[in-house]
Amino acid sequence: MAEAQHPIDPAQLLAAAEVLAPAKAREGASEFTERRRAVSTAYYAVFHAISGRVAATVFPNAEDIFRQRIRRWIAHNDIRTVARWVIGLQGTGGGQGVPSHIRELLAGIEGPLHIDADTVAIAKGFLKLHERRERADYNHEAVFDHAGTQRHIARARQVVEVVQASSSDQTEQFFGLIAMQAQVRGR
């Protein structure tokens, strides 16, 4: 059975983010540069935690190497799209514009719409970190002080924990819908 030699581990990414964001930067290092990398790395911990759950949800009995390869097909925007639906339905966070068929789908056949706390925490945490990661990687004016950077890392740690621990029906649906956004890609 083929095995991945160097699997991408969210816990290791979070540890790397901590190393990149000490209270005092290395001699001669740019504090903002290192903190930008820390925030980006923390985001990737969340991204890979989610892609791992997506693959495990869709292919629960597949070999690790199969799941690791199909995880490459899951794009950032696949997760962002579904996360926006969740936040839009939940009513905060600028997730307006949920298509009516998605609203009806997630509202279910019976009763009022209810999205559980784990799903909301994952969706909101992903969207916040995704936005900060884009600023970290591309925006020259963005501010990355120590306490703020540590806040992003702490949030990423929380989201990773929820992603890996949650077993609610709604989080399963969340991961499944992300899979349905993803496309088979040539890599």
Added chain:
Amino acid sequence: MTATKNPTANGFQPWDTPEDAAVAEFVEFAKGWSTTGLSVRQAKARLDENRDGEPVMLVQLLLSDPDGSTWDSDRADELEEALDRKATELGLPFVSFELIAEREPSAKIFA
């Protein structure tokens, strides 16, 4: 002035749209926000865009110093949740937070 449109070369444009007024109301709400161990000292907000050209509201908050390396997660979540709710109520876009402690060098942004 702490609520601004996109800055222009010579400073900040006046509030001339309902959206600007909403941003101003948001900033006033943020400045008054406080919970155990976490207070907003100052706030700035401006409408911006993400890399896809979608609207985002960039919010910079000057916060009371945390006891440790960062603020308590529950309190920080509570703060962001309250401000996200207010932004939604005012019809403002997705909020991107920059949290700055009083002790940090970037606190001078608010001077």
